[in-house]
Amino acid sequence: MLFRKRKKIEGEKKDIPEGLFLKCEKCGELFYKNQLEKNLWVCPKCGFHFRVGVDFYKKILFDDGDFIEHFAADLESQDPLDFPGYKEKLDRAKAKTGLKEAAVSGLARINGREVVFFLTDFRFLGGSMGSVYGEIFYRAAQEAIKRNIPFISLTSSGGGARM
Structure with a gap:
């Protein structure tokens, strides 16, 4: 017979640990998280750059x-x-990222070589600028001037300014 009902496969279903695999947002390919970490969070198949945090x-x-x-x-x-x-929203962002801002x-x-750094994390409310964000930037820039050392700012924001 051409069309037969297939037998149901019996067996124990095993849960996959959370966060073991990640799916590329561009090509849809699945990768082990540690494979992406080794590739600096760039998809080996299509070159998509995953969002990363300050750590x-x-x-x-x-x-x-x-x-x-x-x-x-x-x-x-x-x-x-x-x-x-x-x-x-602030509480969720703090819990998600482990950051205060x-x-x-x-x-x-x-x-x-000693440097002063200023980094932002998009995962915290889109990396948006609040009053504390501005104060952190200001204090870091002042410290670089005081010490006469390079000031490096790497921003990954897209959220604009917070109300």
């Missing part, structure tokens, strides 16, 4: 483990105008 940039830009986040590590975004839902700054070394 990735710290790892590839600065001498091994040689960065100290400060200048504004004590500052945290607030909701002084009490916008509806904004505090919850879209921007981080500090001291690091690149090839042995």
